[in-house]
Amino acid sequence: MNPPEFQDESDFPWGIGVFDAHCHPTDTMASIADIPRMKATTLTAMSTRGDDQDLVFQVASNLGNESGEGDEDAKQRILPCFGWHPWFSHQIIDDTTTSEDSQKSADEIKKAHYSTVLKPPPDDDFISSLPDPKPLSQLLSETRSRLERFPGSLVGEIGIDRAFRLPQPWTAEEHEIRDGGMTPGSREGRRLSPHQVRLEHQKAILEAQLRLAGELQRPVSVHSVQAHGGVIEVFKALWKGHERKIASRRERKRRGSHADAHAGSDEEDGDIQTSKKSNGAGADAGEHEAPAPGLPFPPRICMHSYSGPAETLKQFLHPSNPSDVYFSFSSVINFSHHSDKSVAVIKALPDDRVLIESDLHIAGQQMDDRLEEVTRQICAIRGWNLRQGVQQLADNWRRFVYGDALSNSL
Ligand SMILES: [Zn+2]
Secondary structure: OOOOOOOOOOOOOHHHOOEEEEEOHHHEHHHHHHHHHOOOOEEEEOOOOOOOHHHHHHHHHHHOOOOOOHHHOOOOOEEEEOOOOHHHHHHEEOOOOOOOOOOOOHHHHHHHHHHHHEEOOOOHHHHHOOOOOEEHHHHHHHHHHHHHHOOOOEEEEEEEEOOOOOEOOOOHHHHHHOOOOEOOOOOOOOOEOOOEEOHHHHHHHHHHHHHHHHHHOOOEEEEEEOOHHHHHHHHHHHHOOOOOOOOOHHHHHHHOHHHHOOOOOOOOOOOOOOOOOOOOOOOOOOOOOOOOOOOOOOOEEEEOOOOOOHHHHHHHHOOOOOOEEEEEEOHHHHHHOOHHHHHHHHHHOOHHHEEEOOOOOOOOHHHHHHHHHHHHHHHHHHOOOHHHHHHHHHHHHHHHHHHHHHHHHO
16 A cells, blocks of 8 residues: 555554444354454444355354344444345245246256346356356345344345456365365355356346345444446435435524534535534534434445545545445555555545455454554554554444444444
C-alpha cells in the first residue's frame, strides 16, 4: 500500500472492542477452540453452503448467546450469519417461479437444471460430479428457521460473482491428499473449469435472500466481484417505491440547527452523504422513518471486501436508498491486490460507514493479527489516531448489526 500519511505507534487498544464484520472460522473447525482466547470481541461468522450452515449454528450456540441482545455483546464471541454464497448458487434450483415437470426423473431434472444455470453447459460427467440441486423454497425455509432461532443473527454471505468459475471435480488422487481439517465444499486449490453460473441465476438467489432479510429485518453481508452494477440493480428493484424522501436544502434549513450538524455533504444530488442517523443518541430522529418489518429489502447492507471504484460509492450511498450501506475492508483482499483503489475508497467514505473484517477461514491469533493490521491501515489512511479509529469502527459495527436504537444505548 501507499506509505501511510500518519502512523500511530501506540499499543493496540483491544479493550475498546474490536469486531470482525466478515469471516469464516467454521472452515477450520479445529481453530474454533481458540476463539475464547482471542482478543477480538465478536466474529461475524458467515455461512456459505450446505456444509457450513449447521457448523455456524452449532458454534454460535456454544459461543454466542441466542438472545442476540446488544447488552450481552461482551459475552457474544460469535454472531452467526446464514446465507448461500454465489459460488454455490448453481446448487439451488429456483422452484419458486418455475414448476417442474413431474414427469421428469430426478436425474433429468438435475441435468436440465445444471445445463440451464451453467455456461457453457457442462457435459454429463461434470454434471454427475455435482450434487442434486436443492430447491430454493427449501433453502429459504431452512434459513428462516435458523434466523428465527437466533434473533440477532444476520443474512450472509450472499451476492454475485462474475469472475467465479466452478472448480473441476476432485480426482481420486487429490481427494486422497486433501486436508481433512478443512470443512468440505470449498475449492481447496482444485483447478478451475470453464463453467460459470449465469448472472440471472445468481441474481435470483441473491434477491430471494435479500427479501427474506427484509421480511425479518436483518442486516446482510454481500459479496460482489466484478458485479457492482448487478448488485445495485437487484437492490434498486427491491427499493423501488420505498425510497426515502430527501429533504431539500431549504427544508433542512427551515428545520434548523441539527440538519446543519451533518453538513459537509448537504446536497441531495448524489454527493456522498454521512449517515443521517449516526453519531449519538437522537441524531436526526424524524429525518427518515425507521423501516417497518416486512419490507422486501434489508435495513442495512455490508459490502464485504469492497473492491469497486470510489465513483460507484455514490450509488450505494444515495440518500434516497432505504437501506444503509456499509463497506468492510480486509488487509488480505483490499491491500494485497488493489491497494490504490482501496485507499481512494476508504478516503471517500463517510466515517460512519467503514467496517473491518479478517475474511479469514481460520480463527485465533492470525485473525486477531489481521484485524489489528487492517485497523492500523485504515487509521493511517483516514488520519485517525488508534483509539479514535478503534472506537469509530466499533460504533459502526454495532450500528450495522443492531441499528440505531440499540447501538445508541451501548
Ligand atoms: Zn466471505
